[in-house]
Amino acid sequence: xxxxxxxxxxxxxxxxGRLCLAIVFLAAAYGKLRPLNATPWTLHSLxxxxxxxxxxMTFFAMQLDSYRMLxxxxxxxxxxxxxxxxxxxxxxxxxxxxxxYVCIAATLLLTIFYGAVIHxxxxxxxxxxxCFGPNEKLDAWTLVRDGLFFALGIAVTIGAFLMHKRNRAxxxxxxxxxxxxx
Amino acid sequence: xxxxxxxxxxxxxxSAALLLGIGLAASPVPKETSEKSVAAQITDLSAQKxxxxxxxxxxxxxxxxxxxxxxxxxxxxxxxxxxxxxxxEGKVYLIHRDLPLPMHxxxxxxxxxxxxxxxxxxxxxxxxxxxxxxxAWSEYGSENPKGNIRPIVKGALTxxxxxRVDRLMEGCESDSHDELKGCAVDAAIQHDIAVGQLVPVTExxxxxxxxxxxxxxxxxxxxxxxxxxxFLDQLLSQR
Numbered sequence: 001x002x003x004x005x006x007x008x009x010x011x012x013x014x015x016x017g018r019l020c021l022a023i024v025f026l027a028a029a030y031g032k033l034r035p036l037n038a039t040p041w042t043l044h045s046l047x048x049x050x051x052x053x054x055x056x057m058t059f060f061a062m063q064l065d066s067y068r069m070l071x072x073x074x075x076x077x078x079x080x081x082x083x084x085x086x087x088x089x090x091x092x093x094x095x096x097x098x099x100x101y102v103c104i105a106a107t108l109l110l111t112i113f114y115g116a117v118i119h120x121x122x123x124x125x126x127x128x129x130x131c132f133g134p135n136e137k138l139d140a141w142t143l144v145r146d147g148l149f150f151a152l153g154i155a156v157t158i159g160a161f162l163m164h165k166r167n168r169a170x171x172x173x174x175x176x177x178x179x180x181x182x
Numbered sequence: 183x184x185x186x187x188x189x190x191x192x193x194x195x196x197s198a199a200l201l202l203g204i205g206l207a208a209s210p211v212p213k214e215t216s217e218k219s220v221a222a223q224i225t226d227l228s229a230q231k232x233x234x235x236x237x238x239x240x241x242x243x244x245x246x247x248x249x250x251x252x253x254x255x256x257x258x259x260x261x262x263x264x265x266x267x268x269x270x271e272g273k274v275y276l277i278h279r280d281l282p283l284p285m286h287x288x289x290x291x292x293x294x295x296x297x298x299x300x301x302x303x304x305x306x307x308x309x310x311x312x313x314x315x316x317x318a319w320s321e322y323g324s325e326n327p328k329g330n331i332r333p334i335v336k337g338a339l340t341x342x343x344x345x346r347v348d349r350l351m352e353g354c355e356s357d358s359h360d361e362l363k364g365c366a367v368d369a370a371i372q373h374d375i376a377v378g379q380l381v382p383v384t385e386x387x388x389x390x391x392x393x394x395x396x397x398x399x400x401x402x403x404x405x406x407x408x409x410x411x412x413f414l415d416q417l418l419s420q421r
Binding site for chain 1: 412419
């Protein structure tokens with residue numbers, strides 16, 4: 001395969017990976033912020049009001065509390081912050097801004113989530129995951145799914161760094177760069 | 183190459199927005215009717231295992247297993263303060279549902295005792311006694327003998343009350359999780375299990391909140407009282 005074709009294939013792969021990761025984060029934020037009593041993925045579920053938002057985030061705090069990993073004082077602030085962080089990370093991934101740094105943040109978050117899920121599964125806690133909204137049982141499938149997301153996060157992060165390195169090399173070897181070096 | 187990167191950056195959000203739009207347009211209409219009908223079935227039954235006023239604005243169903251340690255923790259740390267405050271003040275109508283999990287050896291037996299007590303109007307005291315002394319009779323407790331629920335129930339009731347409960351328990355004293363033919367209270371437990379399957383409930387403790395006829399998603403696990411209180415307050419403040 002010629003180098004240019006390989007290069008394009010890598011870029012497309014990175015784009016697909018980045019979009020998949022963006023969808024994961026946006027879906028996670030949507031699941032936590034949507035009104036609790038609205039059917040998911042309907043227009044009705046986008047009718048967010050301040051009181052529905054408060055209720056959804058408190059419900060998420062209860063789900064977080066059932067993990068028994070955070071001190072009582074930290075549960076509510078964490079639950080009220082995380083969905084917004086997920087939304088920001090999802091949007092940044094979607095638009096491809098500051099990709100390397102956003103990828104690091106996304107992978108760190110996925111590492112924390114995966115760790116929490118493994119911990120709860122090992123402790124035989126019969127709880128809801130809360131990952132993509134309410135009423136989602138934490139089971140072996142959650143473990144597999146979050147493992148895949150974690151692997152995707154790492155792959156996209158590595159890809160973003162390699163792409164950046166390649167771009168810099170290409171720019172520095174261009175005729176204009178050579179001229180400016182002289 | 184730069185131009186193509188720019189084009190990709192521009193196209194990505196546009197295509198994502200298009201996909202989201204298509205997804206939303208094709209999504210189904212909310213099924214409020216079925217949720218309401220399930221809620222009506224649930225609240226119409228099991229008055230003897232409920233606490234508080236049926237006209238309370240919030241109805242909460244709790245699916246419990248008397249032997250599950252998380253249920254014990256949930257009862258002691260969350261339900262007790264809620265019963266003493268929000269249920270007593272008429273804000274919450276608490277409905278108990280039995281979901282004895284087969285993994286817990288004595289949970290069905292405990293549920294039989296509680297249902298027998300409920301038949302004579304002594305649900306609350308016996309439920310409290312079993313959870314307060316969970317470590318004394320459950321297989322997870324440090325005390326012996328395991329599975330001996332009778333003295334706990336006896337201690338919670340007057341001799342006359344216990345005699346009535348004991349009579350109802352004829353043919354029921356077994357660790358078996360199967361429905362016993364000669365046991366008068368097993369049908370009530372089976373009813374609760376069937377209600378749980380409708381939701382569906384698979385873990386304990388699970389609680390379902392119904393406010394203004396709308397059923398909220400089930401909450402699972404031993405949630406702390408401050409968070410539960412915050413959730414209930416937010417519901418009550420909704421217009």
